[in-house]
Amino acid sequence: MKIQLLATAFDPWQEVVRYQSGQPHLEGKFGATTVFVGTLRDFNQGEAVRAMTLEHYAPMTEKHLERIVYEASSRWPIADVLVVHRYGELSPNDPIVLVAVWSAHRDDAFQACRYVIDELKTRAPFWKQETVGAGKRWVTPEG
């Protein structure tokens, strides 16, 4: 299990490959991998987004991501989990978050991956500020 918070851009697919190849215990033991990648779009609520600043409360984020991953691994029989989340200055098309779950079975992999990303969105203390044409605006949970 690994949780990583990054200040700079990352390639989610490369992270999956790198992490998986560093886990010999997975070799031949998982039948299913489900991956979710959230990416910064260049539009939101009808406006062009030129950049985004992602602020976070670092120690609280780490604590809650660890707890969410622990909850997922208690609820579903999963072999491994990788979570990577960006913070700081992002450009459109930049990956924001990666959640990868390895499991013996498809249904467990899907459910655990969905649980982690849904809970992360609700509980992890991140705040988005978008740079739009007119300046900067804080994203609201409804947005």
Add this chain to the structure above:
Amino acid sequence: MKIQLLATAFDPWQEVVRYQSGQPHLEGKFGATTVFVGTLRDFNQGEAVRAMTLEHYAPMTEKHLERIVYEASSRWPIADVLVVHRYGELSPNDPIVLVAVWSAHRDDAFQACRYVIDELKTRAPFWKQETVGAGKRWVTPEG
């Protein structure tokens, strides 16, 4: 949208990167990517699996995968879909199937990805024959 049937081993993460980078219409337009990868385990029903032969009825498989992808793109607003499926001789740890869905929103990406892999498993004419200690055995749908 792309559907590919392959007789030789493939790297699913490389396929995702290659496909995505060849789709300029996606750039900045998708917020969510959900990927499912099915991999051959080295065990099944308590027995070590040394190899697997995946037989398919090629024209029927292509027709039904196309229809399943079309159904998914009619039900959910998705930006793109990539499906890659192996056939022929596989070794443990070989990827069997990749389903990748790009969408503006997380929920649509998850639901469409899940739909494609679930329907594929039920409707696409593939048959697995495992090489186990005692010889070869056909996998049954319950297995």
Add this chain to the structure above:
Amino acid sequence: MSITVKFFASIRMKLGKSHDTIDCKGIATVTDVWERSARISPPAHLLAAVNQEYASLGQAVRDGDEVAFFPPVTGGQE
């Protein structure tokens, strides 16, 4: 004036052939195709397709059709 017949997986191995071509004379349904080509009683859980579409054993067939027989599918992944 013929029907192409295909057999897959355990059905193919049981019959010892992967395909066949039969005269369509006297053939009305999928079951008729099975009886003419397989010459054994259909196994439990036998599935069929006509022109790559799933079909019941009672479905009508006609000249030029491709009729396939196979066991339940096991693709995808657990």
Add this chain to the structure above:
Amino acid sequence: MSITVKFFASIRMKLGKSHDTIDCKGIATVTDVWERSARISPPAHLLAAVNQEYASLGQAVRDGDEVAFFPPVTGGQE
């Protein structure tokens, strides 16, 4: 004998500070911390955490605690 206070996102910008340290004397609850450090009425939808755990505004605080104030979170992805 002090409490560390942190402010994030729009709350941080509104108050013009990201952190503060206050004497814990006379401080019983999260609301007391807000009043002493922010000196304005709490905005709608204000969230709080005590030692990195979500907390209600009425929750008790004690010497050495870290109390944070922030708007609803907007992480993850749409």
